[in-house]
Amino acid sequence: MKKIYYLKTCDTCRKILKEMDTTNYTLQEIKTEPITVQQLDELYSLTKSYEVLFSRRAKKYTQMDLKSQKLTEKDYKQLILDEYTFLKRPVIINETGVYVGNSKNNIANID
Numbered sequence: 001m002k003k004i005y006y007l008k009t010c011d012t013c014r015k016i017l018k019e020m021d022t023t024n025y026t027l028q029e030i031k032t033e034p035i036t037v038q039q040l041d042e043l044y045s046l047t048k049s050y051e052v053l054f055s056r057r058a059k060k061y062t063q064m065d066l067k068s069q070k071l072t073e074k075d076y077k078q079l080i081l082d083e084y085t086f087l088k089r090p091v092i093i094n095e096t097g098v099y100v101g102n103s104k105n106n107i108a109n110i111d
Contacts, residue, residue: 004022053087
């Protein structure tokens with residue numbers, strides 16, 4: 001399965017998608033088509049962590065004062081399900097692995 005979870009209003013996601021050949025990928029825009037529990041569990045099985053999938057750059061992270069809280073894996077999962085901006089993006093799945101986030105090193109490793 002080749003899939004990309006992204007946000008169309010995210011400049012970085014748009015730039016990455018523009019530079020990639022996405023013809024064989026299923027694209028899921030997470031604001032208009034929120035991630036499901038099953039999809040998040042599939043991502044967890046690939047990454048072994050909800051925290052890895054969690055974005056601390058989301059504005060709500062600061063607004064909700066989550067930095068001062070001790071979050072568990074269960075908390076990360078629920079936060080991602082409750083608010084699409086908490087999913088670190090893009091999440092790219094292909095036959096070589098799963099790539100979470102937009103770090104230059106991460107993006108350079110996508111086949």
